[in-house]
Amino acid sequence: GNSVTQMEGPVTLSEEAFLTINCTYTATGYPSLFWYVQYPGEGLQLLLKATKADDKGSNKGFEATYRKETTSFHLEKGSVQVSDSAVYFCAFGSGNTGKLIFGQGTTLQVKP
Amino acid sequence: DVKVTQSSRYLVKRTGEKVFLECVQDMDHENMFWYRQDPGLGLRLIYFSYDVKMKEKGDIPEGYSVSREKKERFSLILESASTNQTSMYLCASSLDRVHEQFFGPGTRLTVL
Numbered sequence: 001g002n003s004v005t006q007m008e009g010p011v012t013l014s015e016e017a018f019l020t021i022n023c024t025y026t027a028t029g030y031p032s033l034f035w036y037v038q039y040p041g042e043g044l045q046l047l048l049k050a051t052k053a054d055d056k057g058s059n060k061g062f063e064a065t066y067r068k069e070t071t072s073f074h075l076e077k078g079s080v081q082v083s084d085s086a087v088y089f090c091a092f093g094s095g096n097t098g099k100l101i102f103g104q105g106t107t108l109q110v111k112p
Numbered sequence: 113d114v115k116v117t118q119s120s121r122y123l124v125k126r127t128g129e130k131v132f133l134e135c136v137q138d139m140d141h142e143n144m145f146w147y148r149q150d151p152g153l154g155l156r157l158i159y160f161s162y163d164v165k166m167k168e169k170g171d172i173p174e175g176y177s178v179s180r181e182k183k184e185r186f187s188l189i190l191e192s193a194s195t196n197q198t199s200m201y202l203c204a205s206s207l208d209r210v211h212e213q214f215f216g217p218g219t220r221l222t223v224l
Contacts (some may be wrong), residue, residue, distance in 0.1 A: 032210070032212070034212055036215075041218075042217055042218065043116075043202055043215035043216050043217045043218045044155075044202065044204075044215040045215070046212050046213075046214065049212055089154075089155070093210065093212075096209050096210070097209060098143045098160070098162065098206055098208065098209035098210070099145075099157065099160065099170075100213055102154055102155045103154065104152075104153075104154040105154055
Protein backbone atom coordinates (compact mmCIF):
# COMPACT_ATOMS: atom_id res chain seq x y z
CA GLY A 1 0.00 0.00 0.00
CA ASN A 2 0.88 3.68 -0.01
CA SER A 3 3.65 4.62 2.38
CA VAL A 4 6.57 6.96 3.03
CA THR A 5 9.85 5.92 4.58
CA GLN A 6 12.15 8.52 6.10
CA MET A 7 15.51 8.06 7.71
CA GLU A 8 15.24 7.73 11.44
CA GLY A 9 16.44 10.49 13.65
CA PRO A 10 17.53 12.31 15.52
CA VAL A 11 20.07 13.71 13.12
CA THR A 12 22.64 15.83 14.94
CA LEU A 13 24.86 18.17 12.97
CA SER A 14 27.18 21.06 13.65
CA GLU A 15 26.36 24.45 12.25
CA GLU A 16 27.35 24.86 8.57
CA ALA A 17 27.37 21.09 7.97
CA PHE A 18 25.71 19.52 4.92
CA LEU A 19 22.29 17.99 5.49
CA THR A 20 20.61 15.07 3.76
CA ILE A 21 17.36 13.53 4.97
CA ASN A 22 16.36 10.53 2.88
CA CYS A 23 12.78 9.93 1.83
CA THR A 24 11.36 7.19 -0.37
CA TYR A 25 7.75 6.51 -1.16
CA THR A 26 5.50 3.73 -2.39
CA ALA A 27 2.54 4.95 -4.39
CA THR A 28 0.58 4.34 -7.54
CA GLY A 29 1.07 6.81 -10.33
CA TYR A 30 3.10 9.98 -9.96
CA PRO A 31 1.94 11.88 -6.91
CA SER A 32 2.92 15.38 -5.83
CA LEU A 33 5.67 15.30 -3.20
CA PHE A 34 6.12 17.59 -0.22
CA TRP A 35 8.47 18.40 2.62
CA TYR A 36 6.97 19.96 5.73
CA VAL A 37 8.82 21.38 8.73
CA GLN A 38 7.58 21.58 12.31
CA TYR A 39 9.34 23.90 14.75
CA PRO A 40 8.95 23.19 18.47
CA GLY A 41 5.43 23.83 19.72
CA GLU A 42 4.07 24.74 16.30
CA GLY A 43 2.06 23.23 13.48
CA LEU A 44 3.49 21.99 10.18
CA GLN A 45 4.67 24.46 7.56
CA LEU A 46 5.11 23.60 3.91
CA LEU A 47 8.83 23.81 3.15
CA LEU A 48 8.88 22.83 -0.51
CA LYS A 49 7.10 20.72 -3.09
CA ALA A 50 7.48 19.08 -6.50
CA THR A 51 4.62 18.02 -8.71
CA LYS A 52 6.25 15.98 -11.47
CA ALA A 53 9.30 13.89 -12.21
CA ASP A 54 12.67 15.72 -12.23
CA ASP A 55 11.12 18.81 -10.64
CA LYS A 56 13.28 20.43 -7.99
CA GLY A 57 11.58 22.14 -5.09
CA SER A 58 13.54 24.73 -3.15
CA ASN A 59 13.03 27.14 -0.29
CA LYS A 60 15.20 28.76 2.42
CA GLY A 61 18.30 26.97 1.12
CA PHE A 62 16.62 23.54 1.19
CA GLU A 63 16.24 21.51 -2.00
CA ALA A 64 14.67 18.21 -3.02
CA THR A 65 14.39 16.60 -6.45
CA TYR A 66 11.55 14.34 -7.56
CA ARG A 67 13.25 11.11 -8.65
CA LYS A 68 10.73 8.86 -10.35
CA GLU A 69 13.22 6.06 -11.06
CA THR A 70 14.14 5.63 -7.41
CA THR A 71 10.80 6.89 -5.99
CA SER A 72 12.75 9.26 -3.77
CA PHE A 73 12.57 12.88 -2.66
CA HIS A 74 15.62 13.45 -0.48
CA LEU A 75 15.92 16.77 1.35
CA GLU A 76 19.26 18.60 1.23
CA LYS A 77 20.79 21.80 2.52
CA GLY A 78 24.35 22.89 1.97
CA SER A 79 24.93 24.66 5.27
CA VAL A 80 22.56 24.21 8.20
CA GLN A 81 21.96 26.74 10.94
CA VAL A 82 20.89 26.33 14.55
CA SER A 83 17.52 27.80 13.55
CA ASP A 84 16.94 24.81 11.23
CA SER A 85 16.51 22.56 14.27
CA ALA A 86 13.04 21.07 13.81
CA VAL A 87 11.17 17.95 12.75
CA TYR A 88 10.97 17.36 8.99
CA PHE A 89 8.17 15.38 7.36
CA CYS A 90 8.13 13.94 3.87
CA ALA A 91 4.68 13.44 2.32
CA PHE A 92 2.88 12.72 -0.93
CA GLY A 93 -0.60 13.30 -2.21
CA SER A 94 -2.75 10.21 -2.36
CA GLY A 95 -4.29 10.14 -5.82
CA ASN A 96 -7.26 12.45 -6.21
CA THR A 97 -8.43 12.20 -2.62
CA GLY A 98 -6.69 15.28 -1.26
CA LYS A 99 -5.23 13.16 1.52
CA LEU A 100 -1.54 13.28 2.31
CA ILE A 101 0.53 10.28 3.30
CA PHE A 102 3.21 11.31 5.79
CA GLY A 103 6.47 9.79 6.85
CA GLN A 104 7.23 9.43 10.53
CA GLY A 105 9.28 12.60 10.66
CA THR A 106 13.00 13.15 11.19
CA THR A 107 14.25 15.30 14.05
CA LEU A 108 17.18 17.55 13.17
CA GLN A 109 19.32 19.07 15.89
CA VAL A 110 21.92 21.62 14.85
CA LYS A 111 24.55 22.54 17.42
CA PRO A 112 26.57 25.76 17.38
CA ASP B 113 -1.17 33.97 2.83
CA VAL B 114 -3.42 31.18 3.96
CA LYS B 115 -4.24 31.32 7.61
CA VAL B 116 -5.56 28.39 9.57
CA THR B 117 -6.44 29.12 13.16
CA GLN B 118 -7.35 26.79 15.99
CA SER B 119 -9.39 27.88 18.96
CA SER B 120 -6.93 26.92 21.69
CA ARG B 121 -3.21 26.20 21.90
CA TYR B 122 -3.54 24.29 25.16
CA LEU B 123 -6.58 22.59 26.65
CA VAL B 124 -7.04 20.51 29.80
CA LYS B 125 -10.21 18.45 30.20
CA ARG B 126 -11.45 15.69 32.47
CA THR B 127 -12.38 12.16 31.50
CA GLY B 128 -15.93 11.95 30.24
CA GLU B 129 -16.23 15.60 29.24
CA LYS B 130 -17.43 16.58 25.78
CA VAL B 131 -14.68 18.51 24.01
CA PHE B 132 -14.92 20.79 21.00
CA LEU B 133 -11.87 21.75 18.97
CA GLU B 134 -12.49 24.49 16.44
CA CYS B 135 -10.61 25.24 13.25
CA VAL B 136 -11.13 28.17 10.89
CA GLN B 137 -9.47 28.90 7.54
CA ASP B 138 -9.70 32.19 5.71
CA MET B 139 -8.90 31.24 2.10
CA ASP B 140 -12.12 29.65 0.88
CA HIS B 141 -10.54 26.20 0.79
CA GLU B 142 -12.72 23.25 -0.15
CA ASN B 143 -11.02 20.60 1.95
CA MET B 144 -10.35 20.46 5.68
CA PHE B 145 -8.64 17.83 7.79
CA TRP B 146 -8.12 16.82 11.41
CA TYR B 147 -5.01 14.92 12.51
CA ARG B 148 -3.58 13.84 15.78
CA GLN B 149 0.15 13.70 16.36
CA ASP B 150 1.76 11.41 18.90
CA PRO B 151 5.44 10.63 19.56
CA GLY B 152 6.58 7.66 17.52
CA LEU B 153 3.30 7.47 15.57
CA GLY B 154 3.61 10.53 13.36
CA LEU B 155 0.46 12.18 12.02
CA ARG B 156 -2.71 10.16 11.81
CA LEU B 157 -5.79 11.34 9.96
CA ILE B 158 -8.98 11.39 12.04
CA TYR B 159 -11.59 12.91 9.72
CA PHE B 160 -11.70 15.10 6.66
CA SER B 161 -14.27 17.03 4.69
CA TYR B 162 -14.53 17.93 1.00
CA ASP B 163 -17.43 20.33 1.36
CA VAL B 164 -19.93 21.82 3.74
CA LYS B 165 -21.92 19.18 5.61
CA MET B 166 -19.74 16.43 4.13
CA LYS B 167 -17.35 14.29 6.15
CA GLU B 168 -15.20 11.28 5.55
CA LYS B 169 -13.56 8.97 8.05
CA GLY B 170 -9.82 8.93 8.19
CA ASP B 171 -7.61 6.26 9.65
CA ILE B 172 -8.59 6.61 13.32
CA PRO B 173 -12.15 8.02 13.61
CA GLU B 174 -13.19 6.02 16.68
CA GLY B 175 -14.14 8.23 19.60
CA TYR B 176 -14.39 11.36 17.45
CA SER B 177 -16.98 13.14 15.35
CA VAL B 178 -16.83 16.28 13.21
CA SER B 179 -19.06 19.08 12.04
CA ARG B 180 -18.78 21.36 9.05
CA GLU B 181 -21.72 23.73 8.92
CA LYS B 182 -19.81 26.50 7.15
CA LYS B 183 -17.09 26.25 4.56
CA GLU B 184 -14.48 28.00 6.66
CA ARG B 185 -15.04 26.11 9.91
CA PHE B 186 -14.37 22.47 10.77
CA SER B 187 -14.96 21.25 14.31
CA LEU B 188 -13.63 18.11 15.96
CA ILE B 189 -15.74 16.70 18.76
CA LEU B 190 -14.69 14.25 21.44
CA GLU B 191 -18.03 12.95 22.69
CA SER B 192 -16.62 11.58 25.94
CA ALA B 193 -12.97 12.38 26.39
CA SER B 194 -10.63 9.64 27.55
CA THR B 195 -7.02 9.74 28.70
CA ASN B 196 -5.85 8.00 25.51
CA GLN B 197 -7.06 11.04 23.56
CA THR B 198 -4.36 13.17 25.16
CA SER B 199 -2.47 14.36 22.11
CA MET B 200 -1.56 17.22 19.80
CA TYR B 201 -4.41 17.92 17.38
CA LEU B 202 -3.66 19.57 14.06
CA CYS B 203 -6.13 21.04 11.62
CA ALA B 204 -5.32 21.60 7.95
CA SER B 205 -7.00 22.88 4.81
CA SER B 206 -6.34 22.66 1.08
CA LEU B 207 -7.70 24.43 -1.95
CA ASP B 208 -8.84 21.23 -3.59
CA ARG B 209 -7.93 17.54 -3.81
CA VAL B 210 -4.71 18.20 -5.69
CA HIS B 211 -2.96 20.97 -3.81
CA GLU B 212 -0.89 21.02 -0.63
CA GLN B 213 -2.37 21.31 2.84
CA PHE B 214 -1.87 24.27 5.14
CA PHE B 215 -1.77 23.62 8.87
CA GLY B 216 -2.90 25.44 11.96
CA PRO B 217 -0.67 25.85 15.04
CA GLY B 218 -2.14 22.84 16.83
CA THR B 219 -4.03 22.26 20.06
CA ARG B 220 -2.30 20.30 22.78
CA LEU B 221 -5.09 18.50 24.61
CA THR B 222 -4.57 16.85 27.98
CA VAL B 223 -7.32 14.63 29.36
CA LEU B 224 -7.01 13.93 33.08
